[in-house]
Amino acid sequence: MVDQKLIVDADLFLFDLDGTIYLGDKVIPGAIETLKKLTALGKKVCFLTNNSSKDKTEYVKKITDMGYPVDLFQIVTSTMAAIQYLHTRKPGKSVYPIGTPTFVKELEKAHIKIEEDADIVLLAFDTTLTYDKLWKANILLEKGKEFIATHPDLVCPHEHGDMPDVGAMIALFETSSGRSPSVICGKPHSPMAEIISSLFYVEKPRIAMIGDRLYTDILFGINNGMQSILVLSGETTKEMLDASGIKPTYVFDSIVNLFETVTN
């Protein structure tokens, strides 16, 4: 008899999205079936993205349309990590956001005070960025206001070529103001782990983080005491892994390899 055996012993599976579940608009072959098999085994499945430019409902629609019905609570973004961090560590402080209208709306919904002469510059992935926003933020940073970023990714992959992401903007402000963020909220940093802990009651060693990027996904697992699984279906090649000091618990070609076929 031929059977499918889950290789990774965990209760909560955190999946990165781009490069892990899909590449742009193309689902990775077998990914949806793998997610369904995990759900059938009673495993908790959650999707964890550093992208702070989009609303969670966009991801719900995209993954559901690909064939895996997903609920809002299963999507966790770096925007959520930033909001929780602001509420718990910086209560009452105002922010000057560099972000999309969607991002700003999420802050407003969470009752984060937004103003021009704010206490904190909050840098998100802003695909509506203007020179005026860069300038205003730089003035605040020169005044010594706090600097928080949603995530550290240098680029966001895109079919027409990489999009400069928050990590690239951090480098810009380091050049123009001499300031670096005091806190980064998304993977691999602890505010993202804190939001996972507050949403899912699963102990860290029973959590598996699966992703295609070493310096965010895999480091997130390692930094936060979770199991980490690198998939070679996205950004990272075998050569990049060999050259890196970041070593995941498991390395698979794709998430399909979470299961192996066994013959009884």
Ligand SMILES: [Mg+2]
């Ligand atoms: Mg990815």
